[in-house]
Amino acid sequence: MIELSSVSYVYPGQACAALREANLDVKEGETLCLIGRNASGKSTLCKVAAGVLKPAAGSAKVDGLSVGEECTRIEIRRRVGFLQQDPESQFVSVTVEREIASGPENLGFSVPETRKIVEELLGFFDLAELRKRPPHALSGGQMQKVLLASLLAMRPKHLILDEPTSYLDPLERLCVGKELKRISSVLGTSVVWVTQFLNEALASPRMVAMEQGAICFDGSPAEFLSRHDIHSALGIESLERFLLPGPGLPRTMRFR
Amino acid sequence: MELLLDSIQFSYDRGLPTERIVLDSISLRVREGELLSIVGRTGSGKTTLGLIMAGLLDPTKGRVALEHSLANSITPVKTPVGGAGTPRSRQPSSGPPAKREPEGADVVMVFQFPESQFFEESVFREVAFGPSRQGLGGEAVRQRVVSAMQKMRLDFHALSNRSTLTLSAGEKRRVAIASALSCGPRFLILDEPTVSLDWEASTHVFEILKGLRRDGVSVIVMTHEMEDALAYSDRIAVLAEGKLETRVQPIVPTYLTS
Numbered sequence: 099m100i101e102l103s104s105v106s107y108v109y110p111g112q113a114c115a116a117l118r119e120a121n122l123d124v125k126e127g128e129t130l131c132l133i134g135r136n137a138s139g140k141s142t143l144c145k146v147a148a149g150v151l152k153p154a155a156g157s158a159k160v161d162g163l164s165v166g167e168e169c170t171r172i173e174i175r176r177r178v179g180f181l182q183q184d185p186e187s188q189f190v191s192v193t194v195e196r197e198i199a200s201g202p203e204n205l206g207f208s209v210p211e212t213r214k215i216v217e218e219l220l221g222f223f224d225l226a227e228l229r230k231r232p233p234h235a236l237s238g239g240q241m242q243k244v245l246l247a248s249l250l251a252m253r254p255k256h257l258i259l260d261e262p263t264s265y266l267d268p269l270e271r272l273c274v275g276k277e278l279k280r281i282s283s284v285l286g287t288s289v290v291w292v293t294q295f296l297n298e299a300l301a302s303p304r305m306v307a308m309e310q311g312a313i314c315f316d317g318s319p320a321e322f323l324s325r326h327d328i329h330s331a332l333g334i335e336s337l338e339r340f341l342l343p344g345p346g347l348p349r350t351m352r353f354r
Numbered sequence: 355m356e357l358l359l360d361s362i363q364f365s366y367d368r369g370l371p372t373e374r375i376v377l378d379s380i381s382l383r384v385r386e387g388e389l390l391s392i393v394g395r396t397g398s399g400k401t402t403l404g405l406i407m408a409g410l411l412d413p414t415k416g417r418v419a420l421e422h423s424l425a426n427s428i429t430p431v432k433t434p435v436g437g438a439g440t441p442r443s444r445q446p447s448s449g450p451p452a453k454r455e456p457e458g459a460d461v462v463m464v465f466q467f468p469e470s471q472f473f474e475e476s477v478f479r480e481v482a483f484g485p486s487r488q489g490l491g492g493e494a495v496r497q498r499v500v501s502a503m504q505k506m507r508l509d510f511h512a513l514s515n516r517s518t519l520t521l522s523a524g525e526k527r528r529v530a531i532a533s534a535l536s537c538g539p540r541f542l543i544l545d546e547p548t549v550s551l552d553w554e555a556s557t558h559v560f561e562i563l564k565g566l567r568r569d570g571v572s573v574i575v576m577t578h579e580m581e582d583a584l585a586y587s588d589r590i591a592v593l594a595e596g597k598l599e600t601r602v603q604p605i606v607p608t609y610l611t612s
Contacts, residue, residue: 109520135552135555141522237397237401238466239395261550264550265549266578267395294550294556333552
């Protein structure tokens, strides 16, 4: 369980708080989509929830472990899989398969187990042909798939994903969404998923919206649809374009 | 002026057993003042094609050139830099009023990852980099920066002294586009320009691109966002299995129906 209570954060040298008294509970096996305008604090919230940033005020806990303390840091990192925004800056290995294997290897998974996980993920993400390629030489979408695969390979209890599908094409976005749903229900993984694609958010069971560092909405998509005050606060003029042909499909799919 | 691609072929790992042809006999003419969207699945070669158009990658076969439609002279594309671009020759100040600003760049590319084109210390210097290398004076550079930042809805006072590294992803994207706009390009290539932008900002970017087109700038967008591509483009080209399929009217790309 991830528990943020009245969390605030100010970046060094900045006058404005990036995060203002944010409260958020994410239960085991729960999936939520985090939306909001640019610079509204989504990534900062992710960094706190992932144990990367220590809150300036308030408290953040992952499975009861306090974020920002030396003694809990390693344990929190082990439990939380965190995908950051810039794909290029997150690679540690020289080939795609080594990249995916590096997590389970470092966590002490056995060789056959690691191999099995890597093969499964290479297959699922359609990366088998690229296995010997350096991750840096891939396209943006392929990089994102490798990063997602390497994160899933570690079987984390919580996934914090900061725009994990932004460089993927519409069909791949749909597949990744389905897979995350499956993982969450089968393994009980909790998923916090930042997205700029409103249709992805509307298809998730819970939506959280941020504006100017504060959480301004936390509820179901059905509730979100009826909150016109929130729509205007978020600068969403019309929701209709995100609603066709049905939740779960990328909005571009309606051009079929 | 038109940007011409003539039978372009490109392969990675040339001469190695792993050689793969990514682009195959691609010919394309980008007209003056058109908005062309190039769509295709992940890994279909959109970025590679963009880099070739910008003169940053040499094709294995074929030719990229800028063609002056009036003078019928052909200039090969020189190597521009993401966010900077090749200098354009000064036009005479007398005569009919020029549509564009007197100095600018021929081809400018905005990269897929904003981080890979930033190298200055502050947002101001980043956006000023292009125009200050086109022989403009301090005040003219400043004007270009102010106008480009304003266009991209970046708060000049709040952001111009900030380090680009401290910005949010959406702000980085907008600074990257602003630093291309400040060059005054004739051809502007944008690789996934709306990734990590919110719904308001991505519509806004396409509105700006439409505005540029009216000023005679040719805009080439590599994107996954079919809805935006369909709504704003004059032409859509689909890149699949190394081939580029161009249609005069924006149509549904085959990859969405398969």
